[in-house]
Amino acid sequence: MPCSTMDAVTLVSKCTIFPSQKTSLSDLKLSVSDLPMLSTHYIQKGALFTRPHFSVIFSVRFPTSLIKxxxxQTLTHFPPLAGRLITDSDGYVYISCNDAGADFTHATATHIFVRDVIGSIDVPDHVKELFAFDRTVSYQGHFKPLLAVQVTELADGVFISCSVNHAVIDGTSLWNFFNSFAEVTRGVKRITRLPDFSRDSVLISPVVLKIPDGGPKVTFSLDSPLRERIFCFSRESILRLKDKTNNNPKWNMEGEIDIAELMGKQSNDPLKISDSKLTPLTENLTSEISSFQSLCALLWRAVTRARKFHASKMTTFRMAVNCRHRLQPKLLPLYFGNAIQSIPTYASAGDVLSHDLLWCAEQLNKNVKAHGNAMVRKYVEDWESDPRCFPLGNFDGAMLTMGSSPRFPMYDNDFGWGRPIVVRSGRANKFDGKISAFPGRKGGGSVDLEVVLAPETMDGLESDPEFAQFVAGN
Incomplete structure (x- = not known):
């Protein structure tokens, strides 16, 4: 018997899940990358699956006992996610690995079909009901679990979501946990990518972040009207965009590949056979501008046009970068926690629109390239001189903030009945100009962009000719 009903989802049961073994891990001090996230919402990411044939694989009923x-068992390898935040008498914030447990929710939404999640032009509101801890601020991890898992049975599918405290992990750590959770569920005896809990880098600071009474609040409006869409870019269109950005002449004026030119290059640029397709090995050549930077430049120009700024208006394109490999000595790839910094690139609307894609991409490329060990350490020093929570939002109406990554292994999640159909996020940290990059659900190097904009700006983006020619289906 259901115990409560939300707009789109019926709650079946809710409980606390404890690690299968007691942890011996000491408390983990929050770093200068963790602490600014205390004012942000919990990260909400989830994966949609086709409904397994329970009568064959398990039983007639959904195997919630197996998932729990x-x-x-997975929490045993990720004990911080079963802990709570604590602040000591000196003001330092830690993750107390105290085995207090994570939330688990089993819900149903039998009136929602797979097509209702992926078939709409805009991401439908009922997708937001498939996540726990809606708009929960990370500071509340002092009083609430740091992780909540929700499993929702749909009419013909299953949605598995994780809501995780953003002061505890970034996207790299989140997807490592999600992948490990799936591995354990499908019967893998030993997870393949154990997290690293070391706390001995420059990111661990003696500086105290002063918390206001009542805890920090999010720095953006929760009530502004927004539209959210997923724009899909095939591998072919991304390669075409990259070549156009780099002024590579192998694409003709109609945007189609110039076969004669391509065939003339075969002796220098060998092709590989992959999935019965010929794939130019352009990613390994010496081109300065990457596919992703080309995609960011395309979006920067199109959104700037749609916002209809005066030429003198200063715009900002902000990109989150992983610092694990940028620091010297390097952090391990599976360092657990936040190891990200946000790089802003500034340009007037006039410059963004009067120059070509290459110019815009070069501005992004220059800043990303410059963000090495010295710059990571400078960001740490700057924060230490003015410790504060991260000001997330679009404060002057002219900002774009790119998060997540198409390199995250979002589709490497097989719980025992196949890979995800699609990946979606919740309502967390959404504001005008927030963009998230996902690997494309069609695979093969495709990319999906989750774009959140004011309604009138989204209308302009949808009708932008330069942008539309690279979106899948256009």
Whole structure:
């Protein structure tokens, strides 16, 4: 018997899941990358699956007991996610690895079909009901679990979501946990990518972040009207965009590949056979501008046009970068926690629109290239001189903030009945100009962009000719 009903989802049961073994891990001090996230919402990411044939694989009923047991076993390898935040008498914030447990929710939404999640032009509101801890601020991890898993049975599918405290992990750590959770559920005896809990880098600071009474609040409006769309870019269109950005002449004026020119290059640029397709090995050549930077430049120009600024208006394109490999000595790839910094690139609307894609991409490329060990350490020093929570939002109406990454292994999640159909996010940290990059659900190097904009700006983006020619289906 259901115990409560939300707009789109019926709650079946809710409980606390504890690690299968007691942890011996000491408390983990929050770093200068963790602490600014105390004012942001919990990260909300989830994956949509086709409904497994329960009568064959398990039983007639959904195997919630298996999912719970697997979560318990996975938490043994990720004990911070079963802990709570604590602040000591000196003001330092830690993750107390105290085995207090994570939330688990089993819900149903039998009136929602797979097509209702992926078939709409805009991301439908009912997708937001498939996540726990809606708009929960990370500071509340002092009083609430740091992780909540929700499993929602749909009419013909299953949605598995994780809501995780953003002061505890970034996207790299989140997807490592999600992948490990799936591995354990499908019966892998030993997870393949154990997290690293070291706390001995420059990111661990003696500086105290002063918290206002009542805890920090998010720095953006929760009530502004927004539209959210997923724009899909095939591998072919991304390669075409990259070549156009780099002024590579192998694409003709109609945007189609110039076969004669391509064939003339075969002796220098060998092709590889992959999935019965000929794929130019352009990613390994010496081109300065990457596919992703080309995509960011395309979006920067199109959104700037749609916002209809005066030429003198200063615009900002902000990109989150992983610092694990940028620091010297390097952090391990599976360092657990936040190891990200946000790089802003500034240009007037006039410059963004009067120059070509290459110019815009070069501005982004220059800043990303410059963000090495010295710059990471400078960001740390700057924060230490003015410790504060991260001001997330679009404060002057002219900002774009790119998060997540198409390199994250979002589709490497097989719980025992196949890979995800699609990945979606919740309502967390959404504001005008927030963009998230996902690997494309069609695979093969495709990319999906989750774009959140004011309604009138989204209308302009949808009708932008330069942008539309690279979107899948256009």
């Amino acid at each position: 047991r697997s979560l318990s």
